Amino acid sequence: MKIFHTIREVRDHIGEQKREGRTVGFVPTMGFLHKGHLSLVARAKQECDLVVMSIFVNPLQFGPNEDYERYPRDLDRDARLAREAGVDVLFAPPVEEMYPRPSYTYVEVEGLTQSLCGESRPGHFRGVATVVTKLFHIVQPQKAYFGQKDAQQVRVIEQMVEDLNMPVEIVACPIVREPDGLALSSRNVYLSPEERKQALSLYASIREVEKAFAEGERNAARLIQMSVDRIKAEPLAEIDYVRIVNRRTLTDVETIHEPALFALAVRFGKTRLIDNTLLQP
Missing domain, CATH: 3.40.50.620 (HUPs)
Structure with missing residues (x-):
């Protein structure tokens, strides 16, 4: 090299x-x-x-x-x-x-x-x-x-x-994750042990949304609220955004009829983490 x-x-x-x-x-x-x-x-x-x-x-x-x-x-x-x-x-x-x-x-x-x-x-x-x-x-x-x-x-x-x-x-x-689901990021080194533990709520909320979507839920507001409730259960989590947007325009969608990006950004202490998944009808 x-x-x-x-x-x-x-x-x-x-x-x-x-x-x-x-x-x-x-x-x-x-x-x-x-x-x-x-x-x-x-x-x-x-x-x-x-x-x-x-x-x-x-x-x-x-x-x-x-x-x-x-x-x-x-x-x-x-x-x-x-x-x-x-x-x-x-x-x-x-x-x-x-x-x-x-x-x-x-x-x-x-x-x-x-x-x-x-x-x-x-x-x-x-x-x-x-x-x-x-x-x-x-x-x-x-x-x-x-x-x-x-x-x-x-x-x-x-x-x-x-x-x-x-x-x-x-x-x-594709996103590469730790065995427990946390998306790999250079900023993960900032997390304290407790912050890192609570940060697993991001992937947990993504999995819940993916499951509900697979079962037929297409209302973006309900999927977003499901994620927000899961993340807010962690006392150190401070949500920046939880959104479902059109894959190409990145504008908010109300009902998912075409590929949509479910994206979130959450702070744990001074560390801001992002994660996402693609919801494809």
Whole structure:
């Protein structure tokens, strides 16, 4: 595995590989890798000749009171895990390489970014869309791999790629969970033992909603209330949102007639967790 810290180095190397006919699969991450990230690598290795991973904690997608400074970082550990997973190229630029001077240009996907996480994290998706655009221009992959846990992010990037005619296929991969059901996230390390125990209510509520849906319930309000009641049974849980939205437009639905995203965000102490499932009639 080759490790690069500058845009010129990684561009030159990938350019050489593409000229030799290799296809490029790209896995963008913020590091502190877990099995979810590594599942994206495994998928990319099945479908592409060269797997490129980026590790970059992007300051543009963090709000002023969010966890940018304390976001977990361990490049040595990440490099070892990436190498063991079969990553061919690791791109780990410092902030000054990606943003050497104040930016005047940003990428904004309207409509899809105003609901769900966009309501409580204004500016977050502008930061995501901007850095992903920069990374796509640097790496120029044929395919890019994202986890379905960040369902709104996946949808925003899909729309951005479609609207801007970017020559990259977005591949959404299934959520990877701990044996007890907790969705894997780099932020899980923030949870105290009791917070982590109570955080299992997210997956428990998802399973209840999936069961009711499978049995024929199509009223979104009733499914949402079922989830809210389950989560509120945990004293440390502070609900940000529990919503059922159209899979493509991310607008609220009242009755589920077509694929809908059941999504939730809940805080336990200072840790904000998200999870979701797709409800398909």
